Amino acid sequence: MDLSDLGRILYAPQKAIKRIAEKPTYVSVLIIAILFIAANVAQSFALFSKLNVEQTFLPNGADADQWTANSTLWMSNGIATESNDSLNNSYADFTYYGNASLQFAINNSVQLWMELRNIGPLNCTGPDGFSKFSLRTKQIEPQAGPSNVTVYLFSSQSDYFYLAVPVANVSKLNTWSILTLPLDSFDTTVSWNKSGTNATWGIITGMKIEFDWATPQNVTLRFDGVFFHGPFKSLRETIGTPALAGTDVISYSIVFVLVWGVLAVMLYILARGFGGKPVWKQLAVVASFILIPMVLQTALVAVAYAALPTLRYPFELIAGVGNEGATAKNLINNQTLLVDLFQTYSELAVYFWSSALCASGFHVLFEFKWGKSIAAGVLVYLIARVILSFLGLPLF
Numbered sequence: 001m002d003l004s005d006l007g008r009i010l011y012a013p014q015k016a017i018k019r020i021a022e023k024p025t026y027v028s029v030l031i032i033a034i035l036f037i038a039a040n041v042a043q044s045f046a047l048f049s050k051l052n053v054e055q056t057f058l059p060n061g062a063d064a065d066q067w068t069a070n071s072t073l074w075m076s077n078g079i080a081t082e083s084n085d086s087l088n089n090s091y092a093d094f095t096y097y098g099n100a101s102l103q104f105a106i107n108n109s110v111q112l113w114m115e116l117r118n119i120g121p122l123n124c125t126g127p128d129g130f131s132k133f134s135l136r137t138k139q140i141e142p143q144a145g146p147s148n149v150t151v152y153l154f155s156s157q158s159d160y161f162y163l164a165v166p167v168a169n170v171s172k173l174n175t176w177s178i179l180t181l182p183l184d185s186f187d188t189t190v191s192w193n194k195s196g197t198n199a200t201w202g203i204i205t206g207m208k209i210e211f212d213w214a215t216p217q218n219v220t221l222r223f224d225g226v227f228f229h230g231p232f233k234s235l236r237e238t239i240g241t242p243a244l245a246g247t248d249v250i251s252y253s254i255v256f257v258l259v260w261g262v263l264a265v266m267l268y269i270l271a272r273g274f275g276g277k278p279v280w281k282q283l284a285v286v287a288s289f290i291l292i293p294m295v296l297q298t299a300l301v302a303v304a305y306a307a308l309p310t311l312r313y314p315f316e317l318i319a320g321v322g323n324e325g326a327t328a329k330n331l332i333n334n335q336t337l338l339v340d341l342f343q344t345y346s347e348l349a350v351y352f353w354s355s356a357l358c359a360s361g362f363h364v365l366f367e368f369k370w371g372k373s374i375a376a377g378v379l380v381y382l383i384a385r386v387i388l389s390f391l392g393l394p395l396f
Helices: 004-011 013-022 026-050 235-239 241-273 280-290 292-306 315-319 326-366 370-391
Strands: 051-056 074-076 079-083 101-116 132-141 148-154 160-164 177-182 193-195 206-234 311-313
Touching: 004 013, 004 026, 004 280, 004 292, 013 280, 013 326, 026 051, 026 206, 026 235, 026 241, 026 280, 026 292, 051 235, 051 315, 074 079, 206 235, 206 315, 235 241, 241 280, 241 326, 241 370, 280 292, 280 326, 292 326, 311 326, 315 326, 326 370
Parallel strands: 051 311
Antiparallel strands: 051 206, 074 101, 079 101, 101 206, 132 177, 132 206, 148 160, 148 206, 160 193
């Protein structure tokens, strides 16, 4: 085998298989394994460099929306408890809102406030700072909405920013509503007031939300989904280049061994089943060359990913409820349409190409007639595909 056989398997497969079978060497398997791993790592890097996800201060790992899952974190003039009336949302198998919300209740009062301290410090300024604050509310009682709602963000005990927010955005009766507030100077249409000379958006350490009614009321409010969010980071940046590279090399090395092993074993079994006298080393080496179309397709998809514009996954798409992220999702689908189509049709081409290479292998190595060779090649592909699908692995 020489390096020319790597290309020859694509345009002159019978000649290449004959040359490979004459002097099979596991060195060629190692070379193809390196190409396989390199192509997949390149595809992963290209894709993860384009996928930019809006960052949130919470959730943090398995803690999910911990601020609204633990009533002991909050101070209030009412009674704070946990409620199982929580939002139902998950993204990439992660539940953003957990399994609980907070309930605050007070009787015969004109005001209900709730306050959370020691949350940071958070940087809410500059390109890498959090630029938005979101929370979801549900008013259980009274029937009438509050006359005023004010949000406070603290830099210290005595220095803070405050903003009166639209009452209708936070007082829907028995319905979850979302309030999203731009921070700092990220949106000039929102102007926060400042109290205290040392209040700074670079250091946010707490929050307070205050509801006021004109007359005393029995009040019950529920909160969920309290997040700071705003900056976008690529998945490659979030994971870290060394970690991503190390994980990919290990995982795709395992994938290659399993895909190549399944294919080689099926070639051997079908060769014997159709009356041939297979030699394991010959078929094992030929099996690695049958994976070259898959390597080529993966490399081309990597190039296609690299040509994509930056794909931005905003908070509304990741942690949204219902159709809140529909606009962002449609934009991403439009941006990736051509690449998705290319990937789908190129995978189909690889399936047929790989089956044809299997058939060529049977025809050259065992001198089966073409009808028999094609039948054996198709069976190898189908059976290997079923096995690999059960293993959750790529299909050649």
